[in-house]
Amino acid sequence: MQEFWELNKGTIIYALCVVGIVCILRIATYYLYKFIERKSALKYQGEDIAPIHLIKRILNALWIVLGIMALAFIVIDEESYKRAQKNFEIVFYLGMVAVITLVVASLVRMWFKRAIAKKTALNDDTTSYRFLRYLAVFAVYFVGILLAILAFPSLRGIAQTALGGAGLIAVVAGVASQEALANLVGGLFIIFFKPFRTGDVIKITDTMVGTVTDITLRHTVLRNYENKMIVIPNAIINKEKLVNYDLGDRRCCEWIEIGISYDSDVDLAKHIMREECEQHPNLIDNRSELDLHNEVPKVLVRVTGLGESSVDLRAWAWAMNFPEAFVMRCELLESIKKRFDKEGIEIPFPHRTMVFKKEQLQAIVDDLKKEKAVENDEKEG
Template sequence: MTDFWNTNKQIIIYAIIVVAVVLVLRFLTKKFHDWLERRWRQKHIGEEPSTINLTQKILNALWIVLGFMALAFIFIAKEQYEVATQNFYLVLYLGIVAVITLVVASLVQTWFKRSIKEKIKDEQDPTSYKFLRYLAIFSVYFIGAILAILAFPSLRGIAQTALGGAGVLAVVAGVASQEALANLVGGIFIISFKPFKIGDIIKVDSTMVGTVTDITLRHTVIRNYENKMIVIPNSVINKEKLINYDLGERMCCEWIEIGISYGSDIDLAKHIMREECEDHPNLMDHRSELDKYNNKKKVIVRVIRLEDSAVTLRAWAWSASFTDAFVLKCDVLESIKKRFDKEGIEIPFPHRTLVLKKEQLESLVLKN
């Protein structure tokens, strides 16, 4: 036993030191994690410190991997020490880059989240901050990935090219036709020129109407009135002609169209439509002072089409917003239908005339 100790004394001491260092590093990581977690929970009540937990897991895994790599020096030949040392420092470098990248991304995320809350609290538009948050976090991870690539000699040329000014231009020119870059540029245009912002009600087409909830680097998210989330790529929405009900004046004019039969009283039908619209609480008086002086009606009703079996009437009703206008239209259509039934105004439905040949008519008679 004594001979074994004397022969392997240095190796045993080295192994004990490596294990002890790993345990100490894990212990310090645990203490530091607990301290950060307590501070986080004090400042962010009800939120889980996911970044802090992930950082702890990465560090603990890093200490174990480095410990095994350090112990591996016991079993390899001295000629391999140089390569093993390079690998050791490579893993250490990658671990440090990963941790720093994660921490910086978390700090950026926290700062933007706080700024967005302050903007919302002050009733200011947070759209730019929400978009820049995605851009900043993407940049942090991009730089972290480049720094990690620099550790590999075979890939170092790619990283240096991407970080250089000419390299950036080359990358941009190379992928300019790709959809990813088109979406990114589209998002930047949306934030810069502000055709809409978060919280606006927009209509892209008849199936995509709702409130803008988010604008990311890739897409815009709209919550429709069925509470469904519609995800539209920025490159697509940038090309579309859309209606923004909250851009500029929010007042909205709703067209209420109803067809009546040719035998119905047009004047009475127009009077009923006007009355029902004016009685609705969502109706707004859009008349100018001159219109009021000239006794112009609040709601204009006109004949707009003479169709095959109906005379189409349209009422122009104004409301404070798109939502109020939609409610007004639904309520007024119902109340007008009930009034028409009471007053004898007929709403025509399609008629179809069938012409039967003599033989067909005789066969039907025989069957019956």
């Protein structure tokens, strides 16, 4: 036993030191994780701590892998020692790059989240911060990947070219698709020219109307009035003509359009529409001082067309914003319809006149007579 100890004393001490260092590093990682978790819970309540869990798992796995590789130095020959040492350095380097990238990305995300919260509390526009948050986090991960590539000699030229500055756009353009680049550029145009901001109510098509909740590198998210999220690529938004109900004056003019029959009293119908509009709680007085002086009605009602079967009437009703205008329009259509029914104002509906040839008409009459005769026979029977 003494002889075995003397022969392998250095190896045994080395192995014990490696195991001890790995255990110390894992314990230190555990206590550091607990410390950061407590601090985050106290200082940043409600913050996502998933990145902290991920960093802890990466470090624990890294210490074990490095420990195994260090123990493998005992059994390898001198020719393989340099290659194993190189692999050890690469693994350590990649682990540190992954940890640092996650830490920096978490700090960037946390900073933007707090900045957005402050802007929201002050009722300031947060659109730029929301978009730049995605751009900054993407840049952190992109640089982290490039730094990881530097560990491999065969790929080092690509990383150095990209990190050089001018090659960055070329690398991105070569890897990304044309559609992805179009969405990215579209997002930048939205941020720079500000056709809308987060919180604005916009209309792209009749089926894409809602409140802007987020603008990312790829798409814009709308929440419609069914509480459904509509995800629209930025490239599509930049090609479409959109209506921003919150850009400038938020007041909204709603058209209340109803057709009445030619036999109905036009003046009475106009009076009913004006009266119902003026009684609605969402209606606002949008008249100017000159309109008030000239005694212009609060709600204008005019004949806008003479259709094939109806006289088309339109009332111009103003509300404070688009949501209130939409509710007002729906409720006014219902209340005006009820008043029309009560006052005898007819709303026309489609009629169809069918013309039959004499032979066809006679055949129909004969069939009806036969059916009636059969019914009579059945009753007598």
